[in-house]
Amino acid sequence: MKQDQHIWAGSATFEHIEMPENQCFLWRKDNYPWARNVWNFHPEFELHLIRKSSGLCYIGDHIGQFDPGQLTLVGSGLPHDWITLPSDGKHIPERDIVVQFNPETFAGPSQFLIELEELDLLFDKAQFGLEFSPGAAKDASEILEGMGNLSGLDQLVALLSVFSILIKDTSAKTLATSHYLTDFRPGSSLELKRLETALNYLRQNFLQDIKLSDAADAVGMSESAFSRFFKAQTGNTFTQHISSLRLWMAKRLLKETDHPITEICFEAGFSNISNFNRIFLKTTGLRPSDYRKTARRF
Structure with missing residues (x-):
């Protein structure tokens, strides 16, 4: 697996992500709007579940509709944003569930845990952004919703269960174009x-x-x-x-x-x-x- 880890420090849209202590990934619920609801990018992958509201999603050069239940995996360095419309300033508590992680966290151990090699294709496709089918998104979201009550190994096992569902989703839709990934420079x-x-x-x-x-x-x-x-x-x-x-x-x-x-x-x-x-x-x-x-x- 080849990961193109773009890190552009000092940029207004670069999001610095700090992992929680003693964890290899971040799970959180985000309100809307908040300071990070901007056209942003980061080297970590982002699994993004819309829990409430509808609007426009921007993933690279893709512009599309989002509705409750949409689940997207965004690759390293790929700009993204989800805008609830109309933009009337209404506060939406816990609109999103976000999981952010470094893909190398899972790629490295694959030399010892052969099963993790199945993640390679999923992560490669995610460089363009992936929107998952309603069925896969529903199954994965049930696990994501419960992850806030877990910790340690239990939470990691839950995330791997989500990955297992997404790997099998043959109807996942690629979002950004290869042309955009080649030409984008912040x-x-x-x-x-x-x-x-x-x-x-x-x-x-x-x-x-x-x-x-x-x-x-x-x-x-x-x-x-x-x-x-x-x-x-x-x-x-x-x-x-x-x-x-x-x-x-x-x-x-x-x-x-x-x-x-x-x-x-x-x-x-x-x-x-x-x-x-x-x-x-x-x-x-x-x-x-x-x-x-x-x-x-x-």
């Missing part, structure tokens, strides 16, 4: 602060007729400089990012409302129905009407 503290400002600005305004110049002005950059900067840091162009946010809103409206599709097109920020239908079909493989039928089965 900027200075100032640049990363600008990125956080830009992402917040776009989340608040993507339903409007927002232009590249608007986002560039919001962070004090020229259009050309902002365009290059945004692509380098998120893996998406400005247009792709806005389109992803609008598609997320359209999917949500299709699933949760009976609004006509033409109306949803404009509610989600698209300017015309033909463009909406084309982008929706290209991205999801389904027409909006077919997506609505499929989404409502679950």
